[in-house]
Amino acid sequence: MVGSRTATALVGLLASLFVTAALWWYFDSLFVFLFLPFVPFLFRGLGGESEREVRECPQCGFQTEAAEFDYCPRDGTRLERRR
The missing domain is CATH 1.10.287 (Helix Hairpins)
Known part of the structure; x- marks a missing residue:
């Protein structure tokens, strides 16, 4: 199959x-x-997608657009929306 x-x-x-x-x-x-x-x-x-939301770790600066990440993989800090 x-x-x-x-x-x-x-x-x-x-x-x-x-x-x-x-x-x-x-x-x-x-x-x-x-x-x-x-x-x-x-x-x-x-494409039907709007602008992706960039989130950033306030501690180390890690950035991602992936929705799967709620916390920083480096230090575990909750990610914040980048302005």
Whole structure:
């Protein structure tokens, strides 16, 4: 049985190959292969996520954007929002 990450990767790969072949057929040029790797950079700012919250340890200066951290891994101090 295939895991969900593997299935998602396979679907993404197949969709990518389909889009690449369709663009190559439509434009009849290999320019598509030069342009296609840069497409993710075009949509970088369109994600649904808002600005991430940066939290910092007041004791040692450790900073993180990860929501998993409530306390500093270095000294155990509760992290505070950075202003």
